[in-house]
Amino acid sequence: MSENKIIRNVSRRTVLKGSALTTGAAIIGATAPMHFIRNAYAADSFRGDPGSNKSIVLGFNVPQTGPYADEGADELRAYKLAVKHLNGEGDGGMLNTMKPNNLKGNGILGKKVEFVTGDTQTKSDAARASAKRMIEKDNVAMVTGGSSSGVAVAVQGLCQEMGVIFMAGLTHSNDTTGKDKKRYGFRHFFNAYMSGQALAPVLKDEYGSDRKAYHLTADYTWGWTQEESIKAATENIGWETVNTVRTPVGAGDFSQYITPVLNSGADVLILNHYGKDMVNSLTQAVQFGLKDKMVNGKKFEIVVPLYSRLMAQGAGDAAKGILGTTNWHWSLTDDGSQAFVKSFGQEYGFPPSQAAHTCYVQTLLYANACEMAGTFAPWEVIKQLEGYEFDGMGNGPTLYRAEDHQCFKDVLVVRGKEKPQSNFDLLEVVKHVPRAQVEYPADMFGGELGPYKV
């Protein structure tokens, strides 16, 4: 009887309440441990973790199509060579000269190095999409490459969001390690400020301090920062800036921008252009007779602050006698440069470009940092790269500054050779500018690195 009563008193509503409470308690009970261990789990996991795989994958994101495709092809050659050397094949290249060196020629942390490639097309959106695919689909531990500051800044931002290290290729804008710097981004290449500081004293020695300069500038982040840096550096040596004119990227025909230079009173034309734009603007400036012109009683001069052998090749005779700066040149005679040029030359039959050099070095530096960290966990690898000092890689003693992830090393001032001895012998080194001359405070260009763990 009493049992029946009890049963009768248990209403449908009570049963539902009880079920809900039981289910809720079960969910809370089951998930509570996850709440307490969630952070601990995330702390140990990271994108690109090879786990128990026998190989590690690196992502080479270079311009395979578009205006910088030749530069991209050279970067890719260098990456393949670096992989070869890391895996203990070939003659070892700079593994024999790098100091300090933790690499053993058995891959990275004993895992064989493999790679995937992507095409940046020298477009920020395409470069980001390609890097994202590498990270999500191919599980790369590190992304590297590129020939444009616009691309570098875009991919670096993505890598920061996704927690994957980005070892920048050729990027020269102050912004890359300035206002757009990121904890996960590292740049070995020099920047526009360094070009200005290295070039200005040579310009003073060669052309004097009473000069009037006219700037033609590529209208994007790199052009703006280079114009700013070169303008400041040349004004410091007494030059006057007559005008600064922005030109659209890929303008092709620059004649309408060059003709106003003729009657501007300027006696120096500074071309803040790179790649195809530089080849075109320099060629056309020479066609307009600027190299043979006399203004203010002085010979008119043209300056190309950022120079490369591939660009000198494109400009042909127009590049002869033109001053500029470069990150590295294959004719350097230090052990590291010679080892790299020998390996590269034997593999491909011609010397590497500065883009190839910086990409090769970046790959080795990343691998070495992993070895030092003893893990692929990016926050640990980052800590090894920050403040890392090394030598034997073609630029003399070099520092990866912890505060902005910019490499500090000697800068080369070069000139288009008047009488080239071979097809590759297009630039001559005028001056090795010591690292101390191009250093600057880490907070000069602003920016925040961001967190180690994302």
Next chain:
Amino acid sequence: MDAIFLQILNGLDKGGAYALIALGLTLVFGTLGVVNFAHGAIFMVGAFCAVTMEKILTLSVKVKDPSVTFFDAYKETPYLELWFGNTGSAIIDWVVPISIVVSIPVMLGLGILMERSLIRYFYKRSHAEQILVTFGLAIVLQELVKTFFGANPIPVSAPDIVAGSAAIGSWIGLGDAVVYPWWRLIYLLFSVVIISAVFSFLNFTTYGMVVRAGMADRETVELLGIDIERRFTIVFGLAAVVAGLAGVMYTPVLPPDYHQGMDFLVLSFVVVVVGGMGSLRGAVAAGFLLGILQSFSSMTEVKSIIPGIDQIIIYLVAVIILLTRPRGLMGRRGVMEN
């Protein structure tokens, strides 16, 4: 005054290139009714005729370079210089004029091949399909050139005798400071000659008269027993020759690269639209007009009033023309108006 004069010259020589490409575009549209997006690529192929000719003339013997000690590097000496000394060097120096002669049959052949093997199957298809197929063809041509020649610009020099600048200012009393490159003046003259030749061909020859009749009323001409399709094929070839020659002559102005055609194509289409689809005189007039407008809009004085105007002026004009006079400056009534 000097600056204005120089910008007019700039505009004319830029306009010359636009007009030559637009002339071919509008000729093909007027005769075959085809919107040919591969026309810019034909201009690029013309430029690469000069590059190829230079590669042929500078075929070299390789001698080991002792100055490179790290690996085996080689110096190259052209066979022509080895065999004929200074005469060989002179032949190499005149590569662009030689290329002009060589490119005429090459471009004519290429044009006829393109028309016979692909374009003719799209005569009765919609413009959208024509654009898609010709755009695809342009990409194929581009990629082929990139495969063989790489992506970087390849410099081709004008003959030494015209490599410098002409003191044009002293000719007209503006002073020695006003100079202009010889080759650009030659280019301007060349474009005027080519445009005149095309107009003369169409206006003063029987062949041209039949083509014009076919453009106006194709069916009637066919009813008269004339094989108008064959003549239109030749016109397509002629348009390719004009674009190809424009490309060859442009190489000393702008080192060619595989993407050059696309850069010019968009501008040339705007020129055709502004001039009037199918109007030859319109294409030429709009080419020069837009060239001059583009040059003036690049002047610092103009840019200080309207920043960035140099980058949009051509498109701005096109928008205004399309809104106010859809058939273009000299277009036929009814074309593009429905």
